[in-house]
Amino acid sequence: MSAAAKGLDEPVGGRGTTRRVVGHLVLGMLSLACLFPVYWMFATSLRAPQDVYSLSVLPWPLSLENYADAMARADIAGMLVNTAMVAVLTALGQLLTGLFAAYAFAAWRFRFERLLYLAFVGTWLIPFQVTMLPNYVLLSQLGLLNTLAGVIVPNLCSALGVLMLRQHLMSFPKELLEAARMDGRGSWSILWTVVVPTLRPVLAALGILLAITAWNEYFWPAMVMQRSNAVVQLGLRSFMGTEGNDWGPLMAASGLATLPVFALYVVLQRHIVNAFVRSGLK
Template sequence: MTTDAPAARPSAPLRDRVGDVAGRILLTATALVCVFPIYWLFATALRRPEDVASLSPIPWPLSLRNFSDAAHEVNITSLIANTFVVAALSAVGQLLIALLAAYAFAVYTFPLQRLLYLAFVGTWLVPFQVTMLPNYILLTRLGLLDTLVGVVLPTLCSALAILLLRQHLAAFPKELIAAARIDGRSSWSILWTVVVPNLRPALAALAILLFINEWNEYFWPAVVLRRSNAVLQLGLRSFMGTEGDQWGPMMAVAGLACLPVLVLYLLLQRHIVNAFVRSGLK
């Protein structure tokens, strides 16, 4: 009976090592699959115009001709600036409104609270196509069609953002809020000096999700901005025509559109990882 135990011990570390290697291989393969379309995007943008249709995985010789052609076709700086303004204003507006609403639902008690919360979150299940026409009519009456304000205004309230922040606030230690009230702080002061500093990872993760969602939005800007291609996603239409698509300049502009989002993610990466790891405060 004592001779079987030592023989079984070496197999456990071996299984752990095999599982670790298999997991790393799987993660590496998954990462390569996810990164390859982005690599091909930039590889196509850096090819010479006559080599755009090439299937070679390495773009050689390198060329910036597609970027210069794109710059002559559209005002890339203006497109990036307009898109950034729209995405930033929408993300900040959604984050602020969601924070206030989630704080009210999580901290205060009032009549029909649960029913109102369920009804509010239920709006998340309503397809955007259902509310598109009322929003369009409202913008028409306000005279905001063909303006960036008209693109931003209907997006300022997000039921998903409220749901996510409310879950984090529900796990927030109520003792900290009670102690702040004993110190004589107002509800507004408690929110910004006690709650928000402890929710930075969650707020950062939600901010980048909202920003990326609005940055990549195509349908609603296409409805509102009828006479202009003022944002990046609409600017890409300039390279599509009946005589053929200009894939090189299109990939160049699409590559430039990826850079601000990548920079934003790198700046907020630590907060985003913390938010997903912690999944709220305990």
């Protein structure tokens, strides 16, 4: 190979390496920028009460007084249990309704299919402020106000779940469905023995998204629940007042509220990675 050809090859490789290094540096800085507020929350919660307003990056000396104060002033454990119940049941309901609807759209052809699908898309585009008053009146008539069921029931169906699962099922090999039908399996058996095992990573990733959305919901529980300590997002208000916020216990309670979400991600992390890997496969 001539020297000129070598000279042409070396800059290309050098530019490729430089791009990778710069790309990793940019991603690393963005990751640190996203993680720093979470770190600062835990750092503030671990400071002594008199050091809450300190600007030092490392909290020292470490103290658990803020956590003890937060748990003494509010039923943190009870709120976490209620919030977990709301998030899990809401996510499961949305996964089931989304799976059933998406399976129907992908496996069968029927009249007004396109119109019904557009109706699902239309419900996703309707702002929550439009539907909250009819839902509130309906819950009042059913006697579900100030109950966890009143928070859960109106959110058991999610247009987002239907749209995402339908897109995955549209690319599902139709030959597998036909082979299962030829083996004598019914639609219900095909769904649970053929479709669901294949969609397990997708369902896990979507389930985390739906559960986190339900976990962080504030406005709807604030409308339905009259008790401020019903769920953790409402309970955090007890550390906020007109005269100022009690930042130490507030950060401690907020840190405890994030731990179940981290645990959920750690448990289902493998399925999330598989979902991203399989999304590029045909």
